[in-house]
Amino acid sequence: MPDILIKNTKVFYKNYLQPGEIVIEDGKIKKIGKDIRLSNVDRVIDAKGGLTIPSGIDAHVHFREPGLTYKEDWFTGSCSAAAGGITTVIDHPNTVPATIDRKSFNSKLRIARRKCIVDFGINGGVCKNTEKLSELWELGVTAFGEIFMAESTGELNIGSDTLNHALEIIHDLGAVACIHAENESMRLKNQKLLKDDMSAMSHSRERPNMCEAVAVEQALKMLQAHLMRAHFCHISTREGLGLIRREKYISQKSGEMNITCEVAPHHLFLSTKDWDRLGSFGKMNPPLRDRSSVKILLNSLNDGTVDMVASDHAPHLEHEKDVDIKSAPSGVPGVETLMPLMLAAVKKNLLPLGRMIEVTSTNPASIFGLDRHCKGKFAEGFDADLIIVNHGEMVPVSADNLHSKAGWTPYEGMDAIFPDITISRGEIIWDGEIVGKRGRGKFLPGKGYAMDIESP
Numbered sequence: 001m002p003d004i005l006i007k008n009t010k011v012f013y014k015n016y017l018q019p020g021e022i023v024i025e026d027g028k029i030k031k032i033g034k035d036i037r038l039s040n041v042d043r044v045i046d047a048k049g050g051l052t053i054p055s056g057i058d059a060h061v062h063f064r065e066p067g068l069t070y071k072e073d074w075f076t077g078s079c080s081a082a083a084g085g086i087t088t089v090i091d092h093p094n095t096v097p098a099t100i101d102r103k104s105f106n107s108k109l110r111i112a113r114r115k116c117i118v119d120f121g122i123n124g125g126v127c128k129n130t131e132k133l134s135e136l137w138e139l140g141v142t143a144f145g146e147i148f149m150a151e152s153t154g155e156l157n158i159g160s161d162t163l164n165h166a167l168e169i170i171h172d173l174g175a176v177a178c179i180h181a182e183n184e185s186m187r188l189k190n191q192k193l194l195k196d197d198m199s200a201m202s203h204s205r206e207r208p209n210m211c212e213a214v215a216v217e218q219a220l221k222m223l224q225a226h227l228m229r230a231h232f233c234h235i236s237t238r239e240g241l242g243l244i245r246r247e248k249y250i251s252q253k254s255g256e257m258n259i260t261c262e263v264a265p266h267h268l269f270l271s272t273k274d275w276d277r278l279g280s281f282g283k284m285n286p287p288l289r290d291r292s293s294v295k296i297l298l299n300s301l302n303d304g305t306v307d308m309v310a311s312d313h314a315p316h317l318e319h320e321k322d323v324d325i326k327s328a329p330s331g332v333p334g335v336e337t338l339m340p341l342m343l344a345a346v347k348k349n350l351l352p353l354g355r356m357i358e359v360t361s362t363n364p365a366s367i368f369g370l371d372r373h374c375k376g377k378f379a380e381g382f383d384a385d386l387i388i389v390n391h392g393e394m395v396p397v398s399a400d401n402l403h404s405k406a407g408w409t410p411y412e413g414m415d416a417i418f419p420d421i422t423i424s425r426g427e428i429i430w431d432g433e434i435v436g437k438r439g440r441g442k443f444l445p446g447k448g449y450a451m452d453i454e455s456p
């Protein structure tokens with residue numbers, strides 16, 4: 001018997017927004033159609049004329065567990081995801097311990113399996129552990145990285161020799177390298193020059209546009225040498241993006257390389273203008289950028305140069321952030337507001353709904369191989385990972401309504417459209433409150449997974 005029939009809804013199907021109905025059975029989309037008559041179904045959801053679209057896949061979160069659970073843990077992080085319409089996350093390795101070998105990977109996996117309410121992948125860390133990368137790959141990491149070219153939370157940054165060596169190994173494994181591109185020596189120089197500048201804006205100056213662009217260029221040179229594919233995390237500048245655009249154009253012609261990139265919502269919806277309002281709460285890496293980069297990021301999301309949006313959900317507590325700009329940790333929470341901000345952007349005609357679905361679901365699934373787990377496609381036979389947006393009205397973001405342990409948001413008061421219902425593999429996990437069970441989230445192993453290697 002089918003589990004759910006969603007009726008009286010609009011779907012984005014075959015490139016059109018059209019009235020439709022969806023039947024869900026055994027966690028999968030069984031049928032998409034119109035006027036579907038079912039004699040027997042467990043539950044009928046009346047979407048009241050609202051939208052039903054794919055839920056989000058957030059390929060860049062820091063859920064902080066193990067080690068930093070006072071900031072976030074797999075349960076609170078995943079509740080935050082569910083309430084914001086995200087049903088798959090990929091966790092990044094700068095936890096304590098960092099996810100850099102069998103032991104740390106297995107312990108993170110055990111915790112996530114016990115606590116996570118959405119489906120998840122785990123990325124492998126890259127530091128001096130180059131001899132451990134193949135074992136991490138076989139354990140089922142989704143991808144490698146973020147690989148830190150400059151200092152950020154967790155001190156996992158590596159020099160160019162190690163990076164080059166690691167890229168070679170990752171290429172041989174057939175895995176994807178995710179790169180945090182900022183140039184460390186330029187940052188260090190600026191840090192010295194700016195040591196007495198206590199303005200919040202000094203963080204943007206310490207890591208200027210060129211700091212990203214130079215690192216992107218360095219990384220691209222290495223990738224060219226290995227003829228390998230890679231993914232750039234949170235690209236934030238017109239200069240960095242310009243280099244990626246050029247590379248994409250050339251490699252598309254030759255078919256030799258395949259570069260993808262993401263932008264973070266804080267680089268799309270905030271800018272250096274927000275330093276005044278946010279102070280040290282606006283500190284993240286790469287930093288807030290001026291309006292000219294912000295505009296280009298949005299255009300590039302529309303024209304296809306930017307492949308996806310990922311939150312870089314990096315929670316720190318209020319009291320940790322509420323200190324001077326130099327002492328504050330970098331990072332802002334964002335997994336719960338990613339889809340709501342994007343839906344509001346669609347409503348404001350900043351991008352079409354179809355493109356939003358591509359950059360929040362289709363593309364992250366294909367880039368990180370989650371399509372083999374039936375993710376990222378609104379089609380019969382694929383996982384029923386959906387959000388229902390009944391009302392679709394714009395509401396101001398309020399930290400009081402969010403589920404992260406961070407307890408604050410850089411988007412306070414900004415327009416957003418939150419999902420009324422989030423469905424993960426056919427189960428309602430959010431309907432105004434969290435109803436998904438702790439530990440229901442499924443581990444989605446990467447392509448290198450050799451099942452027998454994992455310890456019990």
Ligand SMILES: NC(=O)N[C@@H](CC(=O)O)C(=O)O
Binds near residue numbers: 062180312315332
């Ligand atoms: N973005 C940040 O400023 N911080 C991230 C790490 C990172 O993505 O660089 C964190 O984990 O806190």
Ligand SMILES: [Zn+2]
Binds near residue numbers: 234286
């Ligand atoms: Zn980063």
Ligand SMILES: [Zn+2]
Binds near residue numbers: 060092146312314
């Ligand atoms: Zn990050």
